Amino acid sequence: MPKFPTEEWASEYVEKLNSNPAYKDAGKNWEGDITFVIKSDDSFDKDAFLYLDLHHGECRGSKFTVDSSEIPQSEFKYIGKYTNWIRLINKEIDPIQGILTGKFKLEGSMMKIMKFTKAAKEMVSTASTVNTE
C-alpha cells in the first residue's frame, strides 16, 4: 500500500487515472500540464511535487520529486498543505471549494480550468481510489 506522496503512489495514481473512463470522457478536450504541489506542514516535513502531462483525457507523462528544480514548468499549479491534500484525497474537501476557501491555491488561468471542473473532480475521485497508507 503506497504512502502519499511517494513515487510509488504517483505511479499507481497515473495508472488508475488512465484507466478511469469518467476522467477520459471529462478530460477529452483538455490540453495542459499541471503540477500538484504538496507543501510541508506539521505532519509532513518537506515539499513534494507531482507533475502530470495531461492531454485529451490521458496522462501522457508524469514526474514525482521532492526537488523543485527537477519539475518542468507547467501551465497550472495546484498547491496545498500536506494535511489538506490528505483531506482532499479522502473527499473531505471539494477541489473547487478548496480554492475558494484558501485551503488550496491555483496558479494558472481560472477561466480555463473552470471549464473543466468535471475533469478536475474526476482527478480527485481517482486519487481517492489509490489504496493509500
Place this chain on the structure above:
Amino acid sequence: MWFFRSPEIVFGEDALSFLNGLDFRKIVIITDENIKKSGLASMVQRSLPEGSSSLVVSDIPEEPTLADIKKRLNAVSEFAPDLIIGLGGGSSMDAAKAIFAIYERPDLDIYDITPLVKLNLRSKAKLILVPTTSGTGSECTWAAVLSDEDHSRKNELASTEIIADFAILDPALVLRLPPGITRNTAVDAITHAVEARSSQWRNYYSDIFAEKAMELITQNLPIVIKDPENIRAREEVHIGASMAGIAFSNSQVGLAHAMGHSLGAHFRIPHGITVALYLPQVVEFSEPDARESYLSLMNKMPEKFRKGNLADSLRAFFSEIGQPLNVKDCGIDRKEYSGRLESLVALAEESTGCVTNPREASSSELRELFENVM
C-alpha cells in the same frame, strides 16, 4: 469551512426611498432602453439624495458582451461617480457589476474577475443593485455573466468583491412587468431554489433561503399571473426571487443551469425559459441522490400541484402558468435542435453546474436529458 454571503437588503413598499438618505454625490445608473422608457429610471433618479448629480447609461443590451462593457466605460469614468446603481434585469445588473469592477481597476483584465484575484474595489465607488424583474437574483449574487462577442458562450465572472453593497427590492418596480417576463423570470428563480437546495455544496443557510423562496414564489406566482397589479403577491414573488438568488449564490446551481446556458448560447431564447425547460428532467434524473431536498421543496408548493414527487409537481405547476416543457413550445425547430445536440452537450459540460448537481451525469446521460425535451 464555507461562507455565507449576502448584500445588505432593503425591501418592501417604498424601499427605493432608502436611496434618498445616502451620502453620495455623483451617481451613475446603468440600465437599458426599456427601463428608461417605462419611467423606472426616472423614478430612481427622483429618489436620489438631494443635491447629487446623476448620469443614466441606458443602452445596456440583453446578454451584454465584454465589448458592450468597454464601450460604456469611458462615459462612466469621465463622470467619476461615487455610486453605481445597476437597475434592471440580470443583463443590466451584471453589466453594472462588471463596469463597477473595471471603473475601479482599469488595469484589470475583465477575466481577472475570479475568486483567485484580490481586486481591492470600493476605493472610488459603492455598488447598489435594484432589480426590475423577479427572477435572476443577480442583486444578491457575486457573479456576473458576460457573453462572448459572437454569443456562442456565456462567461461567468465571479468575485465576492462584486457583490452589491445594497440590494433594493421595491415591488413598485415590478408591478407593471409584462406577463411573459413575469413568468420567464420567476421560473428562473424556482430553478435557482431547486438547484440550490439540492446542490452538492448546499448548506444550512442556503437550504433555508431556497425553501422559503420556493414557498413564496409558487404560492404567489399564480396569483400574480391572474392579477398582475396585486402588490402583495408581487412583493412576495420579488422577495422570493432574491432569496433564491442568495441560496444559489451560497451553494451553486446544477445541471438545469448548465443545460440552459448551453441552450441559450445556441438559440438565444430567454434564460428563464431555457433553465425551466430542463428542470423537471434534471429533477427526475437526480431524484435518487436528492430525495430529501426534493421532498422538502415539494412540500412548500401549493397542495394542488403536489403530485407525489418534485418533477411531476413542477410539471403541473409549469403547465398551469404556461411555461413550455418541450423545445417546440419554446419556439425552437426540433430538427435544428437535434442537429446541435453534440454541441449542446459539449458546452453544458463546461459548466460547474455539472459537478455541483446532486447526481453527476456522463456525456451520454447529458445527451439523453437534452433529448428528453424534444
